Amino acid sequence: MSALSREIQQRYSEAFSSYLAGGDEVALNQAYELGRKALADGIGVLDIAITHHNALDAVIECGSALARSVEIAKAAAFLAETLSPFEMSLRGYRDTNDRLIAMNETLGQARAATEAANRELEAFSYSVAHDLRAPLRGVDGFSQALLEDYADRLDDEGRGYLKHVRESAQRMGRLIDDLLALSRVTRSELAREQVDLSGLAQNVAAQLQKAHPGRQVEIVIAAGMVVDGDARLLRIALENLLGNAWKFTAKCAEPLVEVGITSGSDRAFFVRDDGAGFDMAYASKLFGAFQRLHSADEFEGTGIGLATVQRIINRHGGRIWASGEVDRGATFYFTLGDGAAQP
Amino acid sequence: MSEKIILLVEDNPSDEALTLRALKKNNIGSGVVVVRDGAEALDYLLDRCSDAADLRAMPQLILLDLNLPKIDGLEVLRRIRADQRTRLLPVVILTSSGEERDIVQGYGLGANSFVRKPVDFVQFTEAVRQLGLYWLIINEPPPVSWH
Numbered sequence: 001m002s003a004l005s006r007e008i009q010q011r012y013s014e015a016f017s018s019y020l021a022g023g024d025e026v027a028l029n030q031a032y033e034l035g036r037k038a039l040a041d042g043i044g045v046l047d048i049a050i051t052h053h054n055a056l057d058a059v060i061e062c063g064s065a066l067a068r069s070v071e072i073a074k075a076a077a078f079l080a081e082t083l084s085p086f087e088m089s090l091r092g093y094r095d096t097n098d099r100l101i102a103m104n105e106t107l108g109q110a111r112a113a114t115e116a117a118n119r120e121l122e123a124f125s126y127s128v129a130h131d132l133r134a135p136l137r138g139v140d141g142f143s144q145a146l147l148e149d150y151a152d153r154l155d156d157e158g159r160g161y162l163k164h165v166r167e168s169a170q171r172m173g174r175l176i177d178d179l180l181a182l183s184r185v186t187r188s189e190l191a192r193e194q195v196d197l198s199g200l201a202q203n204v205a206a207q208l209q210k211a212h213p214g215r216q217v218e219i220v221i222a223a224g225m226v227v228d229g230d231a232r233l234l235r236i237a238l239e240n241l242l243g244n245a246w247k248f249t250a251k252c253a254e255p256l257v258e259v260g261i262t263s264g265s266d267r268a269f270f271v272r273d274d275g276a277g278f279d280m281a282y283a284s285k286l287f288g289a290f291q292r293l294h295s296a297d298e299f300e301g302t303g304i305g306l307a308t309v310q311r312i313i314n315r316h317g318g319r320i321w322a323s324g325e326v327d328r329g330a331t332f333y334f335t336l337g338d339g340a341a342q343p
Numbered sequence: 344m345s346e347k348i349i350l351l352v353e354d355n356p357s358d359e360a361l362t363l364r365a366l367k368k369n370n371i372g373s374g375v376v377v378v379r380d381g382a383e384a385l386d387y388l389l390d391r392c393s394d395a396a397d398l399r400a401m402p403q404l405i406l407l408d409l410n411l412p413k414i415d416g417l418e419v420l421r422r423i424r425a426d427q428r429t430r431l432l433p434v435v436i437l438t439s440s441g442e443e444r445d446i447v448q449g450y451g452l453g454a455n456s457f458v459r460k461p462v463d464f465v466q467f468t469e470a471v472r473q474l475g476l477y478w479l480i481i482n483e484p485p486p487v488s489w490h
Contacts (some may be wrong), residue, residue, distance in 0.1 A: 130410050133439045133462055138357030141464035145364060164466075173462030180441075 005051045008035050012055040014183055118187065125183045132176055140169040171302075178304035181236070182289065185311050190230050197225035197234065197269065201259045204238045208246050215255075217246055222260035225269065227336050229316050237312040240305040241271040241332055248330065249275035262333065268319075269336075274329035278322075286322055309334075347479050350402035352384040352419065353437075354411050361464065362406070362437075365471035370480060376402065381414025385422055388429050401432065404478040407454075409438040409445055417448055424453040430487035433478055445489040 008031070014032035035051070086289040123236045143165045153161060198221055205219040219242070227234070242257065249255030258272045278286070285291040289307040309332075317337025324330035349366070353359045359377055366375060378384045382406075405423070409416035416436065423429045435456040436449045449457050458474065461467050 121473075130439045131459070133357060134355050136462045137361065137439075137460060137464065137467065138355075140360040140462055141467065144464040145361075170463050177441075292372070 002047060003045050004038055008038055009051045009054055012051070016055070056094050056299075083085055085169045110194070114307070121183065122187060125180055125187075128176060128180060133173060136173050136176075140166050140173075143169070173305070175302050178302045178308070179289075182304055182308045182311065183317070185233060188233070190233070190315055192228055192230060195227050195229050195231045195234055196239075197227050198223050198237055198259075199220065201225075201242065204235065204242050205257075207239075208242060215246070215250070217249060217255045217257055219257045219259070221258075225259075225261060229336055230312075231313045233315065237309045238271075238332075240309045244305060244332075245271055245273035245275065245330075247301070248277075248294075249273050249274075250299070251276065267335075268333040269329050271331045272329065272331040277324040277326050277328045279326050280324065281333055283322060287320070346374045347404075347484065348376055348400065348402040349475075349479070350384065350387065350405045351375055351377045352379075352381070352405065352407045352411065353377065354379050354408065358460070361467065362471060364467040365464075366475060368468060369472040369475055371475035380412040381416065381419040384411075385414065386421050388423060389426055389430075401429070402485050403433070404474075405432055405434045406437045406474070407434055409440055409449075410435060417445075417452060420449065420452045421455060429450070433482065433484065435478065437474075437475060 011031040011034055015027040019025065019028050070090075128152070143162045146154075146164050147159060147166075154162070201219075201221045205221065209215075209217070242259070245257040249257065252275055256274050258270070260270055260272075262268050262270055276294065282293055285293065287306050288303075288308040290303045291307075292301060292303040294301070310320050313334045313336070318335040320332065322330060322332045322333040349371070351359065351362060353362060359379075363375060363377075376387065378387050384405075388401075388405075407416050409422060411419070416438070420434055420436070423432060423434060430453075433455045434444075434453070435458060436454045437458050437460060438445065439460055441459040446457050456474075460472055461470060
C-alpha cells in the first residue's frame with residue numbers, strides 16, 4: 001500500500017471516529033474529498049478500493065460496538081459513493097471487453113469471408129488458366145491449319161486476316177498468363193528472408209541479355225543492396241521493372257539502365273532508364289491493370305506488369321512511384337516497408 | 344515394325360484435332376488411340392489389356408490431360424501407377440494448366456513429364472514433335488513382360 005493510501009485511510013478512520021463519537025460530517029466529507037482527489041490524480045483504483053474496504057471494516061466494527069445503525073448506514077453510503085469511480089472504471093473495462101469480444105467475432109467472420117473469397121478467386125484463376133486458354137488454342141491452331149492447307153485458295157487479304165486472328169488469339173493468351181501471374185502474386189504467402197537485391201538484379205539483367213542477344217544495353221547495378229523480403233516475388237518485380245527498362249530503351253542509340261538507392265533522408269531503391277519515358281500527366285495510370293501509355297505498335301505489352309509490381313511492393317508494406325518525361329526516360333522508385341532492412 | 348501406340352486422353356475436340364494434326368505433321372500419327380474421359384482411359388488400360396496376350400497393345404506413351412470428365416487426369420494417373428500392369432508406362436501430362444499445384448501433384452503421382460500446351464499453334468506443334476521424337480524414338484520403354 002502506498003504512502004498516499006495509508007494517509008487517506010488514516011484520515012478516514014479519524015473522520016469516522018469523530019463522526020461516530022458525535023461530531024459533524026465536515027471531517028468525513030473532507031476525508032472523502034481527499035480520496036476523490038487522489039483517484040483523479042491517478043492513484044490506482046485497486047489501491048483506493050482496498051483503502052475503502054479497510055475503512056469500511058473499521059466502521060462496521062465501531063458500529064456493532066456502538067449499535068448506532070443510522071450513522072453506520074450514512075458512513076457506509078459515503079463509502080459506496082466514493083467507490084463509484086471504481087465501479088465505473090470496472091464497468092468501463094467490462095464494456096471495453098464486451099466490445100473487444102464482439103469485434104473479435106466480427107473480425108473472425110470477416111476473415112472467414114476473406115478466406116472464402118480467396119478460395120473462390122483461386123478456383124476462378126484455375127478455370128481461367130484451364131478453360132479460357134483451350135478455346136484460344138483452337139482459334140490459333142485452326143487459323144494456322146487454314147494458312148497451311150488452304151493458302152492457295154486465299155488471296156493476300158484473306159491470309160492477312162488469318163494472321164490477325166492468330167495475333168489476337170496469342171495476345172489474349174499472354175493477357176491470361178499475365179492476369180494469372182498477377183493473381184498468383186496476391187494469393188501466395190509472403191515468405192520473408194534476407195535477399196541480395198543487387199545479385200537478383202544482376203541475374204535478371206543477364207537473363208534479359210540472353211533472351212535478346214541482339215540488343216546492347218548498359219545496365220549499372222549498385223552493389224550491396226540487401227533487403228528483407230520474399231525472393232520469388234522481388235524477382236518478379238525486378239523482372240518487370242528491368243524488362244520495361246529494356247523494352248522502352250529499344251529506340252535509344254546507347255541505352256543506359258541503372259539500379260540503385262537514392263541518397264538523402266527518404267531513401268528508396270530505383271530503376272532508371274533513358275528510354276521512351278512517359279508524360280507525368282498520366283503518371284496515375286501507370287500502375288493500373290490493363291493501363292498502357294504506348295500503343296501496341298510502338299511497344300508490345302499487356303499493361304499488367306506494373307500492376308503486378310505494385311502489388312508485390314504493397315505486400316511488402318512498401319510504396320512505389322515513378323517520374324519521367326517523354327523521350328527522356330523513366331525512373332521507378334520503391335521502398336519495402338519497415339520490415340525490410342533499408343540500405 | 345511393331346506399332347508404337349500413343350494413348351491420347353483428351354476431352355476437348357479442338358485440342359484432339361490439333362494434337363492429331365501436330366502428330367501427323369511430324370509423321371507420328373499412325374498409332375494414336377484417342378479416349379475422351381478418364382473412365383474411358385482406365386477402361387482402355389486396365390480392362391481391355393488385362394490379358395498378358397494384349398500387353399503389346401499397351402501404349403508406349405500416354406498423353407494425359409488433367410481436366411477430364413468423369414475421372415480427372417490426376418486420378419487416372421494415380422490408378423495407372425497403382426496397377427501392376429501399367430505402373431511403369433510413360434505418362435506425359437499435357438494440359439492447359441501451368442498451376443504449381445497441378446505440376447507438383449502430377450510429379451508426386453509419378454508423371455514422367457509435365458507439358459503446358461502453348462496457345463501458339465506453331466509452338467504447340469513443335470512441343471508435340473519433340474514429345475513424339477523423345478518418347479517414341481529416343482526413350483527406351485519398359486519391356487513388355489516386366490511383371
